[in-house]
Amino acid sequence: MFKDKDFLYIEYVAKIKDTGEVIDTTIEEEAKKANIYNPDKKYGPQLVILGEHRVIKGLEEALYNMNLNEEKVIEVPPEKAYGERDPSKVKILSLGEVKRQGINPYPNMLVRLQDGSLATVKSVSGGRVILDLNHPYAGKTIVYQVKVVKQLTxxxxxxxxxxxxxxxxxxxxxxxxxxxxxxxxxxxxxxxxxxxxxxxxxxxxxxxxxxxxxxxxxxxxxxxxxxxxx
Amino acid sequence: MFKDKDFLYIEYVAKIKDTGEVIDTTIEEEAKKANIYNPDKKYGPQLVILGEHRVIKGLEEALYNMNLNEEKVIEVPPEKAYGERDPSKVKILSLGEVKRQGINPYPNMLVRLQDGSLATVKSVSGGRVILDLNHPYAGKTIVYQVKVVKQLTxxxxxxxxxxxxxxxxxxxxxxxxxxxxxxxxxxxxxxxxxxxxxxxxxxxxxxxxxxxxxxxxxxxxxxxxxxxxx
Missing domain, CATH: 3.30.70.2210 (Alpha-Beta Plaits)
Known part of the structure; x- marks a missing residue:
């Protein structure tokens, strides 16, 4: 059991529950296995200060109820992860409009629009482009396999x-x-x-x-x- | 007599010898009289550290040979002021070329060219513009009326x-x-x-x-x- 302002180091692998896709991890080997290895990222135990809200809400809440060296699998529902999906954030634009923003869209492409927002291209057909401005993991339940490997006192x-x-x-x-x-x-x-x-x-x-x-x-x-x- | 690294405060009025035009001064009243008053400038005695070369060379050299509270008139020749005039720095451009740089030139206008250099427009006629890239005070002898008002020890x-x-x-x-x-x-x-x-x-x-x-x-x-x- 931990409390506010405790300094923990954790290791984790985060997956989309539905698909099993690995989206984030502190473990270099796991990142390579899942083809999400980023050479600029520092792998290894990650500092979490409880109550600081620098990590996904559902993960942080679960850490309070863990113990040192304990390993757990935690299911985090969308509202405590990347938010629910908002259907009104799906927009239809003309292909010309998108191209004028310097974007040549294809399905599943992640694009940054001129107003700075990020969107996923859902489809391109008949001169129309369907864009989804929801976070790519919105509406997803995330499964964390997490271990508290160290506490600083x-x-x-x-x-x-x-x-x-x-x-x-x-x-x-x-x-x-x-x-x-x-x-x-x-x-x-x-x-x-x-x-x-x-x-x-x-x-x-x-x-x-x-x-x-x-x-x-x-x-x-x-x-x-x-x-x-x- | 002063020496390297002495901290002096000076007041001065600087004029072009030929014309008597006041080009710089530490005295607010004199600046206003000469129509060169700048509300953003801090008037009053100015710090000079001998050997630092932050002021016109000829002025700094003369200060070494002055005494506290002494007032002097100093003639500074071009090579110890703003340099000699270089005739090769006078250029002829077509009026179109100058306008393409967003400049609508008229005589005596001070302009900043696209390469960052400053120039004075000498004349505009027959579709041609004569620009002088010399410092406006190049080739001029400057007369300083200067007083050492304070020394810090x-x-x-x-x-x-x-x-x-x-x-x-x-x-x-x-x-x-x-x-x-x-x-x-x-x-x-x-x-x-x-x-x-x-x-x-x-x-x-x-x-x-x-x-x-x-x-x-x-x-x-x-x-x-x-x-x-x-």
Missing amino acids: DEKEKINALTERWFGSNPKLTLELSEDKKSVNFAISKEIFLLEDIQMRKFMLAKDIITFVLPESTVSFVEKYDKSVF | DEKEKINALTERWFGSNPKLTLELSEDKKSVNFAISKEIFLLEDIQMRKFMLAKDIITFVLPESTVSFVEKYDKSVF
Whole structure:
């Protein structure tokens, strides 16, 4: 049994219940087997902070009732996954209109329309194109085979996990946590002084630490410049 | 007599020698009198760090030989001002070509060409446009009436002047300078945690302090986040 703000690492395989199609997984081998392997994705146990709502609602709810090292199969109905299907989101457009948006449509093609929305091409015939603007998994029940492989309980470990979230797996920050846990101090290495978005990353890291780990602490970032930097 | 890295504040009026036309000044009243007043410009004494080469070469050279509160009239020849005129930078274009760049030219108009360069329209006639790509003040001798109104000698004052340069006249940084002057510490107010370009501004401020004030010091910036920020 877990509770709000618990830091869990999970492994999972997610399938469409009806078809058995694998749509997502943390396991590299499973992704390759299902032909959904993405070389840009980092596989391996994934951090979930309970109550953060970064994962599918039905999956997160189920995690509260699991235990460390437990493995479960969870059926998540559409309303707690990608939503119900909305029939009014199926539109008929003329082929000319679609082509003017720079799209040469064919069935099952995923397209991005000029207004930014994503749609699936259902059919092309008689000069007309049927587009479905529902999420491709809307209306689907998703089956998660999920295992809680690790829980972090130490504050320093939690802070390190969040640092990795915002600064990558080799973060150039040195953490010092005071004994009374009131003060979290990061020394920033000069290698990343000009890292893109560093200000936003610091902001989000501090926010996560204060929201999920040490609400009463002060999170400091220190950058020390000397002539070796220039 | 001044030397490299001296921090001076100067007031000046700059004129084209031939015509007496005022082209630049630090004095609001003079700018208004000459019809070159710019409401976006901050008038008043201007910081010059000798050797930094941020001002016209001939003006900077002359400052080395002045004294505090001295006023001088300095003639700066073209090669130490805006350069000599290069006759090959005068081009003849067809009127059609210029109009295709979205420009409707008339004499003395300053235009920006598609390649980004600035030019002055010299004449428009017979379907042809003569453009001069020289700097408008190229070939001109500039006369500066200049006064050194202030010199900073205290390190803390110099650092404050540089802070104003990079963070504006109401900088949200609190400076602490250690007694041995080895450590310059800025506490950054949370009001500017998400200031645009803050990372670049910190970088440039630290660089200027180490280059012009305390080469052996360490310049630190500290940002403290707590729950009141979010």
